[in-house]
Amino acid sequence: MRRIYFLVPDIKTTHHIVDELHREGFNDRHIHILAKRDTPLEDLPEATILEKTDFIPAVERGIVLGGTSGLLAGLIGLSYAGFVIAGGPLLGVILAGATIGSLAGGLTGMSASNSKLKQFEEAIEKGELLVLLDIPIERITEITQKILKHHPNAEFDGIEPILPPTH
Template structure:
């Protein structure tokens, strides 16, 4: 899956884009709209916390950093004299899992407080009244979807396409 960003001038055009994406068999759960706070989106699929924040990337970074820290702590614990080689594997596993768990929790908490880095570049235009549509499409259909949107709605700006989307969009 790849995420395509469309910057749209107003609600009416956004509705046409969402309808066109639905006709192209892109499920509604893969379409997300971000607008200026207080803008009524009516029946448009509003982006949720996972799209608006860096929650998923922060959790992934937390797992990696916490797991590495736990593994390092386990290696230090095993190197100390009272540890035997029989329990060394258990210590390494336990500290790595504990570190990964704490890291993912802390990363998730931090990620929820941060805005999505990819969306930050659009903040000025969103505050000016434009709407940002995020569409998660199969990678082999990106060109087809972009051409379809341009054909029907030439005023829409296709801003960028992410190389990949998070594991849980």
Template structure:
């Protein structure tokens, strides 16, 4: 799956595009609309917290950093006497898992408070009243979906294509 981003000037056009995407068998859960705070989206699929924040990348970074820190702490604990081989494996595993858990928790907390880095460049346009549409599509359908969007907005430029989209949001 790839995520494509494009700006739409108004709600009416956005509704037409979303309807067309639904007819093209893009599920509603793969379409996300971000608008200026207070803009009524009516029945458009609004982006949730996972799309609006850096939660997932922050959790991934937290797991990596926390796991590495836990592993390092476990190695230090094993290096100190007295350490037996059986206990050493358990200590390494426990500290690595604990570090990964704490790191993911802290990373998630930080990620929830930070806006999505991918949509930062669109903030001015969103504040000016445009709507940002994010669509998750199979890689082989990106060009097809771009063409469908251009039928509604010939001047639209697909601003960005994200190379990898997490499968669970």
């Protein structure tokens, strides 16, 4: 799966695009709309906190950093206690570090806006809407061409991998 971005000039065009995406078999959990604060989206699928913030990348970084810290703490403990803490307890220290790191990273990420969306902030503040579509790789060209053909005022603005994958 990949996430593609379309910058759309108004709510009416966004409604038409979402309706077309529904006819193409996409449901609301694969469509995310980001608009200026206080813009009434009516029945459009609004972007969630996962799309609006850096929560997922921060959790990933927290797991790596916490797991590494847990490993180091476990190895230091192993060097002092000998083989007494080898195996299960060492794994427990690593997992505890990864858990604490992921929690801390996630909390940090929730407070930071999505760095990938910064390039769209100005357009969104002017009233444009950003459509994020989670799409199978093999359908990117087909769907992008259909949207641009039917809505030439929509602007295709890129593709990125999705982590974690949505199904």
